[in-house]
Amino acid sequence: MPPDPFQSDVSQYIWNSKYRYCDDEGPVDETLDDTWHRVARGIAGIEPHRQSDWTNRFLNILRGFRFLPGGRILAGTGVPYDVTLFNCFVMGRIEDTLEAIFDALKEGALTMQQGGGVGYDFSTLRPRGFPARRVGSIASGPVSFMRIWDAACDTLISTGARRGAMMASLRCDHPDIERFIDAKRHPGELRHFNLSVQVNDDFMQAVDRDDAWPLVFPVRALQGNDQCSDDVVQRVWSDRHQTEPCRILRRVRARDLWERIMRATYEYAEPGVLFIDSINRMNNLAYRERISATNPCGEVPLPTYGACNLGSLNLTTFVKQPFTQRAQLDLHTLDETTTDAVRFLDNVVDLSRFPLEAQRQQAQGTRRIGLGMTGLADALMMLGLNYGHEEARHQAAKVMAQICHTAYRASIELAKEKGAFPYFNQADYLHSPFIRALPDEIQQGIEKHGIRNSHLTAVAPTGTISLFANTTSSGLEPVFDFYYRRKILQPDGKYQTYTLTDYAWRLWQTVCPGKPRPDYFVDCNTLTPDDHLLMQAALQPYVDNAISKTINVPADYPFEQFKSLYKRAYVLGLKGCTTFWPNPVTGEILSVEPDISHHCCSIEREAG
Known part of the structure; x- marks a missing residue:
């Protein structure tokens, strides 16, 4: 009997309530693998040739939560309902x-x-x-x-x-x-x-x-x-x-x-x-x-009638030999997964329905996608790195650069096979500051072959799909806490509280049972607002859309220091800035267990 893919009640709940296909007679997706098959077949159905091969390729990146498409894609692909796959x-x-x-x-x-x-x-x-x-x-x-x-x-x-x-x-x-x-x-x-x-x-x-x-x-x-x-x-x-x-x-x-x-x-x-x-x-x-x-969470600035088509690479799945001296990222598999994920999201553009004709024209004219990462904080801990240290920012930037450059190469290959996006203008596109900062061989590839997608990278909040993927850390956010409670909105409009354990902490307890957490296990309580800001700035050069990031601010953080965060965000070249300081107006979505000291909390900003 195959192992249960879900390691927590909340992951099972997310699948049941959001992504599992059920009709009037009950569940059609009997297992999570049925969901993966439904999505992979639907996305591969756009391919003019080798649909069976592409189904298997897409299955390979979906299984094990390696690639997490946006929630609308998981819920709406291969179902008879009149829904859009764009978040x-x-x-x-x-x-x-x-x-x-x-x-x-x-x-x-x-x-x-x-x-x-x-x-x-x-x-x-x-x-x-x-x-x-x-x-x-x-x-x-x-x-x-x-x-x-x-x-x-x-x-x-x-x-x-x-x-x-x-x-x-x-x-x-x-x-x-x-x-x-x-x-x-x-x-x-x-x-x-x-x-x-x-x-x-x-x-x-x-x-x-x-x-x-x-x-x-x-x-x-x-x-x-x-x-x-x-x-x-x-x-x-x-x-x-x-x-x-x-x-x-x-x-x-x-x-x-x-x-x-x-x-x-x-x-x-x-x-x-x-x-x-x-x-x-x-x-x-x-x-x-x-x-x-922008879209509701800010990771995709868009023109009128523009749409965001999102997916995230779960970095925890690419760490080999975690919590050892030999821990490293499997960059070869990351490249392969990124390449297939670009094709996957590009197919979504043609498969999706659209509420309005103007939205369809804009999406198919630009073929914008937003491929990003999730589980960054957990992956850093699995590599023995402290989120707040320069070495961790360097590693995160290196990974985001690899995702970005691999995605652009994949989009050039797609343009050779299927054509450039309709609104592509070679001279003007190559003049963009972001494009001019790419490696020369990528610029030369665009000049020679065009590119399939106008934009390729975005870092979304991934709140829901990260819970779905066994409570990995969300997007590029640090871990909120290693053991905490979270309120989840139910179909009846009420909230139910789940007790959650962070993915990396669970894995540490399995790999190193009985040992205390190392000092590189850091959460929002031990990180400064500057640590948040600098991580966002480290990734921004490799993100052609934008980054959704909430900078957590401790309750005792002075207002004058708080103001300086936004000035620094502007100077660092960020496209936006969002902060959260715990207060009576906004309340809390997350809360720690009573035996853990209280600290700053986060806002649920994900649309999916």
Whole structure:
């Protein structure tokens, strides 16, 4: 009899409740291997030739939790339901009319109904208090309309739809930015949204210089409005490429606004910050798209109607001889798995349904994928490395570089076989700063053959699929604790608490029974916020999308030091920053057992 693939109750529960296919008569997937077969056959069914061979190749990377596709792929492949295999989308531009606003709401509802999370830039909506041009009423502002989205998401959940996830972003120069910053100050407000401020280079410089900061809105939307000043500046607004005249409605002190953002995220974990100019500067498709929003967890900045197609390599499965002097990563198998995972995710683009035609066109035009890692913290411990030390960051960066470069080589080979992505423009694509930083032979391969996928790497939070994979550490996050409780949302909308044991700790107890934990077994209680930040920075050069990372901040961490984390994130070239300081507003998803000292906790940010 084959061994039980599940080492914990929560892993079995995740499979049963999220990924196991059941019809009206009961389970169709009798075992986890049935799930792997269903997914592998479905993804290989896209192949024009050798479908049986590709089924076996995909089975090989799925078994043993070596490659973990996004949750929508596991749940929706090979089933008769009308669902999307893409986890998350950025929705279309919200035009500033009532008809367009509710059209956008309808598109979001249709997307969430099929299981997709959604991201929006609400900067296109007129600030509160300004007259509407056609009917003479007064605009209520972006935050008021976000409440309508929040209620719609809540309604979809109450009808049995998958748990909703939404991201709202707003420009740092929008006149309603203070209201947006303070939107989640009260518990229960906008609870289905993650919030992020689009912070640009000019604002960061204004903060450094202690300048006045203009809050503006496009002139075309404010014509005939007596409240407007005569001061006009040129700005690129939202997802548009060209600058347009924007009227200055008022000025605030840049440092005061920055302080307000910092104080809000310190006290109730939101809003996060998107360094929007860094995002656009490093975008491989900057020649054809302007990004102003991300998916709900922030690891994939996307243009309007863009979609994220995610998968993660479970690094714990590539460690040979763990906890010994000979412990090492099996880089050959990592390369093989990465190559097959790229093909797997590329096939998802053609296999998936899409809630909207515009989403299908965008996904198939760019063929964006986001291959990343999970189990990093556990793998480092299995290699005898301390997450907070430079040697661990060096190893993590080396692994991410190998994943990145192997993925790009695999995508070039796919382009030779199946063609480049339709929106590929050789000269402009090769001019991208990220592409110019790749090894010469990869650049030459793209020049000669094109590339199948516009983007290839992302590091997602992987909260649910890491629990599914026997409680490995999540994404690039450190271990929360080696033995702790976690609340898991049930189908009835209530939370059930599970007691969890970290994967590496369980393995240590098996390999070295009775021995105490070595000093390289570190968790959030022993790591500093700088340790978190530096690990994210170590991986960022090899991630062409972005990284979802929550920097845990201890309860006694001073506010002035906290503020410096975001400045450092900007200087280090990160595309965004999210922190969590334990407080009464956000509460806790994770909690340690009573016999373990309390420390900072994390936010459940995964959409899948």
